[in-house]
Amino acid sequence: MLSLLLTSLGHASTFMPPQASTIAPAVDRLYAFLLIISVLASILVIAGMLYFIFKYRRKSETEKSAYITHNHLAEFLWSFIPLVLFIVAFVWGWKVYHDLRFAPENAYEIFVRGQQWSWEFEYQNGHKSPAELYVPVGRPVKLLMTSSDVIHSFFIPSFRVKQDVLPGRYSSIWFEVKEPGEYQIFCTEYCGLQHSSMLAKVVAVPQKDFDMWVSGKAVSNLSPEEQGHKTYIARNCNSCHSIDGSAVVGPTFKGNFGLTRQFEDGGSAVVDENYLRESILDSQKHIVKGYTKVMPTYEGVLEDKEVEALIAFIKSLKN
């Protein structure tokens, strides 16, 4: 509670994540107010009960308790004090909710797509980044979010913002980051087998670096295999495919290049570049024998560059 009080005053705390957005202190203050009121009320009720149990215990066989019809002062107090507290909580809560809900006019908009079990971010110039949400520091950012499949929920604890992400409609949140750094993103709506690995990161950088990054000037000097390994993790292929030979939800990538695959429908094919490309983009076309139809299709989701990198990575696992 002390730690919570400190956080609500804007200090670091052991129990709460850092207050990394401009709105976080306001959320924490409201939360601390509600928590402290609830704790005090509980203490009052429990202490009162214990006291009355003791005070009005049966002392003799014949004794009868007094018959009290009403008490104006007590009734007034137990109605009026909670009423005032509820009104304060309502007005205060409404104010914070309103500030959380409506983004400032000059907010930078980023499109967010959730799918089992990864997040993808698309910037105003069409640039996409999987698993890492780049944002400028010191500028309001508004996220416009939707889902390709089931209900997800987008949560950044350090920013104190959380919002459901729904298929077939848009929802939004906004925040302004105070300091450059990396902040964890969680999915907080149970969305299937690998829900717990539906993670991503906010990478907050100064506006200048953000502009450079988003316009694609930050050149990557990774080899295609290394790029592919990054994509394999960023796109959560690793939630269903191992690279150590063990079968998870899908077959392992280790050593599959060059093998002949049998399909559920009786056909077969050799694992080559074209087979890999088709397995990734049009994953439902052929189902590898012994597995089920659970892999999402990545047509229109992965960029060509990423598919190429993934293929290079899978090939490199041949032996």
Ligand SMILES: [Cu+2]
């Ligand atoms: Cu999810």
